[in-house]
Amino acid sequence: MVFNRHRGLITTLVLIAAVIGLTMFLVAPETNL
DSSP: OHHHHHHHHHHHHHHHHHHHHHHHHHHOGGGGO
16 A cells, blocks of 8 residues: 555656656757757
């Protein structure tokens, strides 16, 4: 139970981080150069 809850939390954080990273990449691609 606890493992599944932590796994879900980690997955959510990873998805949020991916969305933020993708957004920053699309908004300011020159920054990544």
